[in-house]
Amino acid sequence: MSGVSNTITNQEKFDRGQIEVDFITKSFDSDAGNILALDGINLEVVPQEFITLVGRSGCGKSTLLRCIGGLISPSTGTIKISGQVVTEPHPQIGYVFQQAVLLPWRTVEENVLLPFEVKGNPTDKEKHKVSEVLEIVGLSDYANHRPGELSGGMQQRVSVSRALVTEPSILLMDEPFGALDAQTREDMNIELLRIWEVAKTTIVFVTHDIGEALFLSDRVVLMSARPGKVHDIIEVNSPRPRTFDQVENDPAFWKMRQRIREALH
Amino acid sequence: MTIEINRIDGDTEAKGSFITNFSSQKLLGQFLVLVTPFLFLLIWHLIAAGTTPLILPNPYDVFMRLVSYFINGRIWPHLFMTTQEILAGFVLGSVLGLGFGTLVSESDIARKVIMPYIIVTQALPKFALAPMLVIWFGFGMAPKVIIAALIAFFPLVENTFMGLTTTPQPQLELFRALRASRITTLLKLRIPHAVPAIFSGFRVALMLSLVGAVVAEYVGANQGLGALIIVSQGTLDTELMFVAFVILTVLGLCLDWLYGLVYKIVLVKLYGKTIDDVSSSTTRLSV
Numbered sequence: 001m002s003g004v005s006n007t008i009t010n011q012e013k014f015d016r017g018q019i020e021v022d023f024i025t026k027s028f029d030s031d032a033g034n035i036l037a038l039d040g041i042n043l044e045v046v047p048q049e050f051i052t053l054v055g056r057s058g059c060g061k062s063t064l065l066r067c068i069g070g071l072i073s074p075s076t077g078t079i080k081i082s083g084q085v086v087t088e089p090h091p092q093i094g095y096v097f098q099q100a101v102l103l104p105w106r107t108v109e110e111n112v113l114l115p116f117e118v119k120g121n122p123t124d125k126e127k128h129k130v131s132e133v134l135e136i137v138g139l140s141d142y143a144n145h146r147p148g149e150l151s152g153g154m155q156q157r158v159s160v161s162r163a164l165v166t167e168p169s170i171l172l173m174d175e176p177f178g179a180l181d182a183q184t185r186e187d188m189n190i191e192l193l194r195i196w197e198v199a200k201t202t203i204v205f206v207t208h209d210i211g212e213a214l215f216l217s218d219r220v221v222l223m224s225a226r227p228g229k230v231h232d233i234i235e236v237n238s239p240r241p242r243t244f245d246q247v248e249n250d251p252a253f254w255k256m257r258q259r260i261r262e263a264l265h
Numbered sequence: 266m267t268i269e270i271n272r273i274d275g276d277t278e279a280k281g282s283f284i285t286n287f288s289s290q291k292l293l294g295q296f297l298v299l300v301t302p303f304l305f306l307l308i309w310h311l312i313a314a315g316t317t318p319l320i321l322p323n324p325y326d327v328f329m330r331l332v333s334y335f336i337n338g339r340i341w342p343h344l345f346m347t348t349q350e351i352l353a354g355f356v357l358g359s360v361l362g363l364g365f366g367t368l369v370s371e372s373d374i375a376r377k378v379i380m381p382y383i384i385v386t387q388a389l390p391k392f393a394l395a396p397m398l399v400i401w402f403g404f405g406m407a408p409k410v411i412i413a414a415l416i417a418f419f420p421l422v423e424n425t426f427m428g429l430t431t432t433p434q435p436q437l438e439l440f441r442a443l444r445a446s447r448i449t450t451l452l453k454l455r456i457p458h459a460v461p462a463i464f465s466g467f468r469v470a471l472m473l474s475l476v477g478a479v480v481a482e483y484v485g486a487n488q489g490l491g492a493l494i495i496v497s498q499g500t501l502d503t504e505l506m507f508v509a510f511v512i513l514t515v516l517g518l519c520l521d522w523l524y525g526l527v528y529k530i531v532l533v534k535l536y537g538k539t540i541d542d543v544s545s546s547t548t549r550l551s552v
Binding site: 069101114117118119146 | 443
């Protein structure tokens with residue numbers, strides 16, 4: 001679609017966007033002894049898929065995401081990004097955290113430029129990319145504002161821009177809209193799908209909101225807690241664009257919703 | 266009185282009476298701000314009238330003496346010398362404090378090896394060193410600068426260390442996800458985050474440098490406001506001593522004002538227009 005000058009072709013992105021989680025476990029040491037957070041997780045995410053991890057708090061969905069992102073390493077088992085074993089944060093991954101995590105001393109533009117600055121001196125092309133991404137998320141007018149001047153929704157949009165600016169093949173999102181009000185959250189969901197269609201990335205999205213998961217994803221991975229396991233995987237076959245009304249009221253969605261609810265109990 | 270009236274007015278008038286109450290309080294505040302210095306001078310004058318100038322000189326006499334010292338120019342060498350010592354001590358102590366603070370926050374080994382010595386230097390009363398420093402370096406500027414620097418050093422080490430080691434976890438995680446090197450994380454995240462903490466260290470260091478320089482002058486100096494105080498003690502010239510007190514106070518205020526100015530400029534540069542939100546935005550992110 002329009003506006004995005006890709007430095008990486010979509011085919012290349014497709015080749016890099018695959019995730020294989022191969023029977024991983026993750027345990028943490030604590031005062032109460034060894035806690036098994038993830039127990040034998042198997043999952044394959046195909047390139048350009050939108051997949052959500054749903055489960056109650058404490059089911060290890062964030063832990064799984066952090067393992068995929070290379071922020072922590074699994075105790076046993078391996079994770080591969082397009083065949084390459086993950087041992088540290090992968091350059092092809094963009095990460096969006098629960099909080100926007102913006103640096104208050106940088107303007108919106110400078111915050112989005114950060115991934116390039118961390119690698120070295122940003123080129124003109126990269127600077128141009130920043131304004132393009134800000135254009136896409138509708139924040140061009142706020143490029144020179146500081147995060148403190150923005151609303152929560154806008155801050156999270158800056159955070160999404162920062163993850164997108166390097167054109168990652170995989171976007172990992174850890175309950176990114178959890179702190180937003182319902183209306184803003186729906187707006188962000190619609191916007192995210194629009195971006196996903198343009199950017200052609202694989203998205204792994206953690207949420208505990210069933211409606212959000214059904215609206216967004218191709219597949220919903222249901223996780224159960226203590227120890228964290230994949231309980232069920234639900235294919236959302238409904239074609240896009242979907243509406244929130246549909247997700248709320250359509251019988252097909254009702255069935256899936258029911259299935260998820262029962263599994264979570 | 267206004268408060269009582271408000272209570273009788275009840276809820277319907279609450280907002281209006283709050284405003285009148287507020288503005289009358291504000292007026293009272295302004296009035297007190299204006300009147301207090303005069304009240305202070307009056308009390309000083311009355312007490313002075315009851316004693317001899319040797320014990321407490323009259324404020325008017327002190328003021329005239331102050332003016333005469335400025336007019337005949339005898340104050341300048343002292344003022345200049347002390348200011349120089351304060352600033353040199355502050356800069357030296359700050360640079361060392363910043364350096365060591367960064368070192369101990371970056372390296373665990375450095376922390377274990379160096380920190381005990383820093384704490385020992387801190388426990389040692391630095392003024393006790395002044396006589397020895399006079400033996401080593403004479404009556405010139407050097408011993409005063411060293412004392413001022415030693416005192417300014419510690420708050421800078423402490424605040425730099427504190428600022429650099431309290432970077433919010435989510436921000437550190439972001440830098441890890443971006444595959445930032447250690448030096449990049451220090452330069453682009455931890456140092457900018459530490460700026461407010463380091464600046465409050467500067468403020469304390471500046472005030473302590475003033476104390477350090479003056480007290481070091483007591484021990485042995487030819488020039489400086491501290492030396493002036495010791496001379497006036499020797500000649501029982503209490504009036505001159507008060508002149509020095511007044512100048513030292515104004516000097517301290519000027520330095521603090523200068524600090525505030527620099528801090529404001531740096532903060533505006535860092536945080537832009539949202540200067541008032543600096544603390545709130547940092548706390549919000551650190552939650």
